[in-house]
Amino acid sequence: MEDAVDVLKAIGEPTRMRLLILLSQSDLTVSDLTDILGQSQPRISRHLKLLADAGLIERYQEGAWAYFRSIKEGRNANLLRQIIEGLSRDDKILSHDHERLVSVKETRAAKAQEYFSLNAESWEEIRRHHVPEERVEKELCNIIGSAPINSLLDLGTGTGRILELLQGQYRRGLGVDASHRMLTIARDKLDKAGITHASVRQGDIFNLSFERQSFDLIIIHQVLHFLYDPAPAIKEATKMLSPGGRMVVIDFAPHDLDYLRSDFAHARLGFPHETVAEWMKSQGLDVEKISDLTPQNEQDQKLTVTIWMGKDPRLLIAEQSESGLARV
Known part of the structure; x- marks a missing residue:
């Protein structure tokens, strides 16, 4: 009271x-x-x-x-x-506030569209080289399943697509990106979709300023290939996982498109299965799933996308310990 x-x-x-x-x-x-x-x-x-x-x-x-x-x-x-x-939604003052809020959101949308228009050509160039995003999203949803998600952390959220895709599953969502302009786009997309249980923040993937062990699903989508040394990012992300939580990494398999380094700032040309798996294992995660999304025919020059899923085993260990004590 x-x-x-x-x-x-x-x-x-x-x-x-x-x-x-x-x-x-x-x-x-x-x-x-x-x-x-x-x-x-x-x-x-x-x-x-x-x-x-x-x-x-x-x-x-x-x-x-x-x-x-x-x-x-x-x-x-x-x-x-x-x-x-x-x-009451008929209150004149609140109605006026809502109209002004819509105007602010429209201004955001205009800025987001301006940035998107200036960079759309380079974005489409990258998308042209890997398997369709629809296939990636479908496989991601298959891997994480349909169970409710208490708290989702999307690292390198970009335009906020993951927050939009999984909006019906998580109770609380947070997207992090280093680019203020990308966050402008993400906020606009969340506003238009009416998603109020998610927000986005500017942040450093190597130094996250959130409470540890507070997210039960962390997704790192097409981020690691921009990092010269991704292992510390995996380490930092693992600190945010709650007991029993899961981490999903989505990135390219090894490829030889070297121009992506100079033209699109790619620091790494994809990752073998064992590389990302070892980064996860070194932080105590059990690697439960590795899935490759390959081009659908041999003539297709698109890049293969790989999805890794690791799980924090602490909840299982605790349950096993309690079960053992009960038997004694």
Whole structure:
């Protein structure tokens, strides 16, 4: 009851309530919120600090920009959700806020489309050289199965496609990428798909700033070939796996298209089965699946894509230990 009273005190002001409603729909900056609410930056910042101090919103840095979003887990999140859902959508102020939010998202979309248009030719050149993405996604879904996923971490999220593909399975999704421009595209895609249980952050795959052992599925899709030394990235990702969690790596099999180094910044020309498997095993993961997606005919010059899946054995070990103690 005391927690509920504290929450109600924190949101018991019109501007803070409006902020919470907006941040429940999208990750936004102070500048975004200033444009939407038509209030000064110091005033918005002060309200955001009060909400953050009350543990109702999260703040994360992306280069020079700070983004805010409402909390998605815990009792306070459930209470906030009930309060927001109980508000009338016919309220004139909230309707105006929603219209302004749509405008902000449209601006994001325009920036994303501009970047995509400038780089579409190079992207299509890469896609032309490997098996169709539809085959890769279908095999990925077959490998991870249909069981619910509590928390998903997508490293090198790019345009956020994995978060979009698996949106119906995970309860909480997080995409990480080093490129601010790619994250602009990803946010636009999540907005258009109405995906509010996932967000994206700028981050370093070698130095992740998240709570350890907090994700039960980690996907590293077409990232390792950009790294001169991918092993430390596997090591860092493994620290994020919860007991019994799984890691899926998707990348190219060995190939000889050397121009991908100079023209598209590929540091590695694919990986043999045993290389990625050994990186996983060295971090204590059991390699449960390796799947090759090869060209469908000999004349096809497309690259083979390989999928590796490793599993953290700690949950199984714990269950076996408990079972053994029970028998004694």
